[in-house]
Amino acid sequence: MLKDSTVIPEAPEQQHQSTVIARSGSAANQNTLRNIRLITVREYKNRVMQRSFIIGTIVILVLIIIGACVPTILTYFASKSNSQTKLTIVNNAGSIAGLSGDALTQYMQTNLNGTQNASVTSGQSTSGTPRFAITTSMPDRVNSLQQQVKNGAVNILLVLDRGVDQNVRYTYYSNSTSITDTDAAQVQSLAAQLNFLDKSSRLGLTAAQTNSLFVAPTFAVVNVGQNQDTRSTGTRLAGYIVAFAGIVLIFMSVFVYGMSVAVGVAEEKGSRIMEILVNAATPFQLLVGKIVGIGAAGLTQMTCFVIVGIGAFLLQAPLLTALLGHASNGGLGVDIANVSVTLLLIMLLYFVLGFSLYATLFAALGALVKRQDEVQNAVQPLTMIFMVGYIASFIGISTPNALWVQIMSFIPFWSPTMMLMRIGAGIVQWWEIPLSIAITLVSIFLCALLAARIYRFGILLYGQRPGLRQVWRLARSK
Amino acid sequence: MGLVVEHISKSFAQFHAVTDLSMEVKEGSIFGFLGANGAGKTTTMRMILDILRPDSGQITWNNKNVNEIPRNKLGYLPEERGLYPKMEVEDQLLFLAQLNGLSKQAAKTELNEWLDRFQINANRKKKVEELSKGNQQKVQFLATILHDPEILIMDEPFSGLDPVNANVLKEAFLEMHRRGKTIIFSTHQLEQVEELCQDVVIINKGQSVVQGNVQEIKRRHGRNVIRLKLDNDPEARWLDTMQGIRVDKRRQDYIEMYMESGFNPNVIVETALRHNGQISLFELVEPSLTDIFIASVGSTAQPDAPAAVLA
Numbered sequence: 001m002l003k004d005s006t007v008i009p010e011a012p013e014q015q016h017q018s019t020v021i022a023r024s025g026s027a028a029n030q031n032t033l034r035n036i037r038l039i040t041v042r043e044y045k046n047r048v049m050q051r052s053f054i055i056g057t058i059v060i061l062v063l064i065i066i067g068a069c070v071p072t073i074l075t076y077f078a079s080k081s082n083s084q085t086k087l088t089i090v091n092n093a094g095s096i097a098g099l100s101g102d103a104l105t106q107y108m109q110t111n112l113n114g115t116q117n118a119s120v121t122s123g124q125s126t127s128g129t130p131r132f133a134i135t136t137s138m139p140d141r142v143n144s145l146q147q148q149v150k151n152g153a154v155n156i157l158l159v160l161d162r163g164v165d166q167n168v169r170y171t172y173y174s175n176s177t178s179i180t181d182t183d184a185a186q187v188q189s190l191a192a193q194l195n196f197l198d199k200s201s202r203l204g205l206t207a208a209q210t211n212s213l214f215v216a217p218t219f220a221v222v223n224v225g226q227n228q229d230t231r232s233t234g235t236r237l238a239g240y241i242v243a244f245a246g247i248v249l250i251f252m253s254v255f256v257y258g259m260s261v262a263v264g265v266a267e268e269k270g271s272r273i274m275e276i277l278v279n280a281a282t283p284f285q286l287l288v289g290k291i292v293g294i295g296a297a298g299l300t301q302m303t304c305f306v307i308v309g310i311g312a313f314l315l316q317a318p319l320l321t322a323l324l325g326h327a328s329n330g331g332l333g334v335d336i337a338n339v340s341v342t343l344l345l346i347m348l349l350y351f352v353l354g355f356s357l358y359a360t361l362f363a364a365l366g367a368l369v370k371r372q373d374e375v376q377n378a379v380q381p382l383t384m385i386f387m388v389g390y391i392a393s394f395i396g397i398s399t400p401n402a403l404w405v406q407i408m409s410f411i412p413f414w415s416p417t418m419m420l421m422r423i424g425a426g427i428v429q430w431w432e433i434p435l436s437i438a439i440t441l442v443s444i445f446l447c448a449l450l451a452a453r454i455y456r457f458g459i460l461l462y463g464q465r466p467g468l469r470q471v472w473r474l475a476r477s478k
Numbered sequence: 479m480g481l482v483v484e485h486i487s488k489s490f491a492q493f494h495a496v497t498d499l500s501m502e503v504k505e506g507s508i509f510g511f512l513g514a515n516g517a518g519k520t521t522t523m524r525m526i527l528d529i530l531r532p533d534s535g536q537i538t539w540n541n542k543n544v545n546e547i548p549r550n551k552l553g554y555l556p557e558e559r560g561l562y563p564k565m566e567v568e569d570q571l572l573f574l575a576q577l578n579g580l581s582k583q584a585a586k587t588e589l590n591e592w593l594d595r596f597q598i599n600a601n602r603k604k605k606v607e608e609l610s611k612g613n614q615q616k617v618q619f620l621a622t623i624l625h626d627p628e629i630l631i632m633d634e635p636f637s638g639l640d641p642v643n644a645n646v647l648k649e650a651f652l653e654m655h656r657r658g659k660t661i662i663f664s665t666h667q668l669e670q671v672e673e674l675c676q677d678v679v680i681i682n683k684g685q686s687v688v689q690g691n692v693q694e695i696k697r698r699h700g701r702n703v704i705r706l707k708l709d710n711d712p713e714a715r716w717l718d719t720m721q722g723i724r725v726d727k728r729r730q731d732y733i734e735m736y737m738e739s740g741f742n743p744n745v746i747v748e749t750a751l752r753h754n755g756q757i758s759l760f761e762l763v764e765p766s767l768t769d770i771f772i773a774s775v776g777s778t779a780q781p782d783a784p785a786a787v788l789a
Contacts, residue, residue: 035577042573046565272560276621279527279554280577 035285036292043264043293048300057301061308068312069319076323084133085155085183087112088148092139093162093169097197098207109134111190132183149173156183168198236426239343240397243424246347247393247417249302250354254386257298258358262366262375264290265455270372283456287448291359298355346423346433353440354416357447358386364451367458389414393421400425410436412443479540480505480660481526481629486535488521488684495521496684498535503662503677505540508655510675510692511664512767514775518684519664520557523631526662527554539629550579553627557634557664559618563607567598567617570606571624578625588624595653596620596646612643619647623654630654632663636670648674668767678767680774687774696764699773704743707732707759708750716753720746732759 047053089108094100099107113130137145148154157173170191172184200210268274277286365378392414396405400422409418409432419436422428481503488496496518503509513519524530526537528545537544539551562570568589575585593599596616601609606617615638622630635651636644651674654661665671671678672692679689688695704723708714714733717725722741726734737743743762750757 031579038573038577046562268562271563272556272558273562275529275556275558275560276554276574277577278529279549279552280574281549 032282032285035281036289039281039286039289040293040296043290044296047260047294047297053297053301057304061304064305064309065312068309068316072316072320072323075320085131086153087132087134087156087158087187088145088154089134089136090139090142090145090157090159091136093160096160096168096194097201105134105136107194108190111193112186146173149175156187158187166202168195239424239426241424242343242347243421244397245306246350246420246424247390249306249347250351250417250420251386251390253298253302253351253355254358255383257294257355258362258382259375259379261291261294261359262362262379263372264294265363265366266369266372266375269367269369269458284452287360287363287452287455291356291363295352295355295359299352302351343423347420349437350416350420353437353444357412357416357440357444358382360444360447360451364454364458367455385413389417393417397421397425400427410439412440415440480507481662482538483522483526484535484537486522486525486532486537488518488525488530488532494684496525496532496681499681499684499686500535501679501686501689503660505660506655506658507677508651508661508675509663510671510678511662511681512668512671512678512771513664513681517681517775519681520633521684522681523554523633523662523664526629526631527552548579550625551628553622553625553630555618555622555630555632555635557637559614561606561614561618561621564605566603566605567609568602571617571620574621575624578627580625585624588626589620592620592624595650612639615639615643616646619650623650628659630659630661630663632661634665635663636665636667644670668771672767680771682775688770692767695770696767699765699770702737703763703765704735704737704746705732705759705761705763706735706746706750707757708755709758710756711753714750714753714755716749717746720749732761734763 089105091100091104096104109130109132112132112134142157142159145154145157149157152175155174155176159171159173161169161171163169168191170187172187174184176183197210200213201207268277281289361382362379365382366375369375369378389408389411392405392408396402396408396418399405405418405422408414409422411418415436419428419433423433483499483501483503486496486499487494499518499522511519511522521530525532526544531545539547565573571589572582572585575588576582580588589602590599593602596619598609598613598616601613606614609617615635619632619635622632635647639647648670651661651663675692677690678692678695680687690698703726706714706717712733713728717723717733717735723735723737723746726736747757747760750760
């Protein structure tokens with residue numbers, strides 16, 4: 001139905017070339033910036049002031065904080081609720097590895113509770129309750145102790161005997177039925193160590209000699225491959241995490257804000273304010289203003305998430321220290337400080353590029369629908385293309401050197417996420433980053449031109465949604 | 479001078495929306511743009527606004543092609559009302575006025591004046607969707623005129639307004655007219671055209687059928703109508719036998735008849751007096767625009783333009 005090409009008003013620069021027009025053309029350029037700024041500010045304010053936006057942001061922030069605190073809280077409650085394990089030792093074996101009496105008890109104490117609560121005599125230190133409370137008892141009380149294990153007064157009874165082969169035998173009595181009970185494993189590993197020490201002392205080795213047996217060998221890794229990664233493991237891990245987070249953020253922003261661009265355009269069309277707007281501003285100004293405005297709102301929200309997220313994670317160590325008196329290092333050992341500013345900036349750049357590229361096309365598709373509820377349907381092809389790149393980025397993270405990964409990282413629609421993944425994995429040549437950025441920029445430019453054309457006729461089109469061929473024909477026409 | 483439309487045509491695929499339309503709107507006049515639904519009014523207005531380009535012909539404002547005149551010289555009130563429903567009245571109008579080139583300060587000054595004039599100052603912080611239809615229409619009108627455009631193009635500005643609000647809007651029209659603005663508006667309410675417009679064009683199926691000065695058009699269509707009321711003889715059956723006239727309808731308040739050209743209306747008065755009639759009304763009436771409209775457009779209703787056309 002829309003074979004007619006002149007539906008679209010020509011772009012101002014194509015109109016005439018007389019001197020008068022040239023003057024008004026430069027005035028129009030000043031207007032362009034002014035108009036874009038006005039539209040951008042309106043979009044931004046409109047978005048940021050929306051109750052749903054504010055509430056949504058707050059809810060997600062709360063979730064982030066809770067998510068960051070969960071491990072700490074679990075650790076805290078675990079340390080509080082797990083009552084002490086009362087371990088009673090009956091030693092029938094005499095001196096083990098040269099240790100006996102209090103010295104042996106102290107060794108066990110140190111081994112089971114960690115170095116920080118080494119002292120038996122200091123008892124309950126301010127830094128918390130030791131995991132195991134160890135007492136020793138006489139051999140003749142074994143039967144009554146067994147009874148106590150049964151009724152719960154004592155959790156574990158450990159009986160040490162020396163067999164005929166001079167090896168120490170350990171008998172472990174417990175009433176625990178829990179499958180997650182780690183006590184037995186801990187005690188068992190203690191037994192293994194004692195056993196080792198005991199045997200080596202009987203062989204006549206000194207303590208120092210025994211200890212030297214445990215020293216790890218020098219083991220150097222030299223990667224002679226082309227893409228040498230000289231970074232430390234901590235930095236590398238941090239790189240992965242930033243890349244991972246970046247990909248997820250780009251994914252979210254493209255989906256959420258790209259969708260809001262499309263819906264916003266459809267809304268303006270639906271409420272017919274577009275008819276007034278096109279008289280005051282050019283479709284290009286409207287397109288750019290909308291994308292920048294919504295993009296800025298999105299960036300604001302994302303920045304909140306990132307800052308609060310990093311802050312919440314950094315807070316965990318002091319928080320744990322405050323709660324438990326010591327920082328238990330249960331994490332991955334990722335040093336946030338190892339995330340270089342450059343990497344964060346690159347992530348920001350790809351975030352902006354990725355959003356801009358998709359947003360232009362989302363806007364064009366939004367301009368083609370008649371009613372707001374058709375938006376979801378209309379943007380489907382685009383979201384499919386995007387999903388491919390998103391999923392490929394996650395698959396590729398394990399094989400960042402594969403040829404298909406390298407090729408995909410230079411294809412415009414997939415470049416932002418794929419390249420970010422490769423940079424995070426640390427195997428890009430220096431020229432690859434600017435090349436992918438250039439490719440993406442050129443694509444943004446081309447897509448913006450295409451989108452502005454589709455936008456120009458789409459925004460006043462209230463009929464049936466045109467098919468792909470009609471869109472193509474219209475996009476090529478002036 | 480003013481706005482000159484010369485031989486413009488526009489078609490969408492096989493559908494001819496406008497065919498060889500010419501008209502002239504004098505600068506500073508109020509111009510009525512009439513036609514049935516789907517006659518091509520909105521398409522023509524969009525071409526004047528340079529939202530659409532005609533396939534052939536040209537539109538000029540003071541000898542300058544309309545695509546060369548700055549956008550902010552034009553104010554457009556679209557047929558289907560368009561505002562951001564969730565935006566406050568004040569923010570919305572300031573945004574649109576600034577987009578049309580006004581500084582923020584100037585926009586505020588204008589806004590304050592007009593909100594007072596329209597008595598909607600109390601609504602300035604309300605969202606548009608919370609307003610009554612009449613107030614929404616006032617806001618829409620303000621969105622059209624706040625940036626002080628030279629040419630106002632209004633598609634059905636009076637539709638859906640109660641008489642009180644219609645009157646407020648009419649006053650605003652006249653105010654803009656006093657300020658020397660050129661106003662083009664389309665409407666179905668022909669009384670308003672008769673009341674406000676100097677010139678008018680009636681289009682049908684994209685073609686101009688009648689145009690010119692309202693009074694001249696009426697005179698040209700001068701099949702004059704006589705209205706007569708006799709207090710003591712409301713039926714006045716003697717009229718039926720009279721030569722040169724044809725009684726059209728007998729109403730409670732008067733009898734309406736058509737007279738042939740060359741008929742002297744005095745004859746009716748003389749005959750009535752001869753029948754001892756007490757004349758309380760005797761009037762020579764020009765045909766209303768409604769009659770002319772129906773006569774020239776035809777009494778059959780036009781179907782709306784096919785879908786997929788820029789409606």
